[in-house]
Amino acid sequence: MSTANREPARPAAGRAGIKKELPDRFKDYRHVWVFIELERGQVHPVSFELLGEGRKLADKLGVQLAGVVLGPPGEATWYAVAEAFAYGADLVYIAEAPLLADYRNEPFTKVMTDLVDTHKPEILLLGATTLGRDLAGSVATTLQTGLTADCTELDVDTDGSLAATRPTFGGSLLCTIYTLNYRPQMATVRARVMPMPQRTDKPVGRIIQHKVSLAEDEIVTKVLGFLPDSQSAKANLAYADVVVAGGLGLGAAENLQLVKNLARAIGAEHGCSRPLVQKGWMPADRQIGQTGKTIRPKLYIAAGISGAIQHRVGVEGADLIVAINTDPTAPIFDFAHLGIVTDAIRFLPALTEAFTRRLSPHSRDKLAS
Secondary structure, eight states: OOOTTSOOOOOOOOHHHHOOOOOGGGTTOOOEEEEEOEETTEEOHHHHHHHHHHHHHHHHHTOOEEEEEEEOSSHHHHHHHHHHHHTTOSEEEEEEOGGGSSOOHHHHHHHHHHHHHHHOOSEEEEEOSHHHHHHHHHHHHHHTOOEEEEESEEEEOTTSOEEEEEEEGGGTEEEEEOOOSSSSEEEEEOTTSSOOOOOOOOOOOEEEEOOOOOOGGGOSOOOOOOOOOTTTTSOOGGGOSEEEEEOGGGOSGGGHHHHHHHHHHHTOEEEEOHHHHHTTSSOGGGBBSTTSBOOOOSEEEEESOOOOHHHHHHHTTOSEEEEEESOTTOGGGGTOSEEEESOHHHHHHHHHHHHHHHHSHHHHHHHHO
């Protein structure tokens, strides 16, 4: 087939090629905001992690970092304000009202969008928690702006645009998303993806109080009561200092007991990779990885886990990763700090016995003597 009349192929348009001039109504949007998630008197730690990341973005842009606290009048709300300053905020916007005592989508969305319309932040970050995901979607929809969910990395481009990176296509690729022509640029980030910043004791700084122009009678949803999670003892993998996990290399469901034994011996949480949840060998709340929990422990021991990118996304924040696998070419050895090429089924009992002997009170007495 002749190609004489065919137009030459155009190069794929880069981000700069599709960027348009920011509409005038958005040009006075400035500063980085972090929503401080406060529920039943407790600040979710992801809020502090986001303040650490927001600090970096604000410094790059040469703007201020602000925390946003929505809650009922009282000590807990003002404690959240003080903690926002301790973790790096330059100023805090606070909205106090009894109707903000428990999270409901309607009043929180109304107050947050009012704040954005009044003070015009350039970037708004929220934790990818159940509450944060619900609120972020409603706020972005109401403001008709873009939202990048479940980000793993945030940065500022050379022209000041937020570069929000997140896994896509089942975690096999990472894509960077820009909200070029709308403001604010919104993103949610899961807990433990970003490191916890250093807390610094310092006095409370500038506070901007926002009057809530909403009455309880105007809100459709009502809080009739509070039922605590009946499974409050379930896995707390995201904030565990030591985690032991198993993968398909263990061969059978009963071999997961070897992982649990080691975890019990060293005071760790235990988890697994996604295939084991799919097989029904472990409950979903024990799954580690992109579609499970993101962890950032001091020590992570992975037994029989190959280390696909979906798993890597969830564990690469660990201080020390020890991989046990029979396959020396397994991807997990590309990012593990220590690799042991052996059969985890034989190695785990020996490791558990060694830890138990080393950590037993009797052994400590012998060592001390």
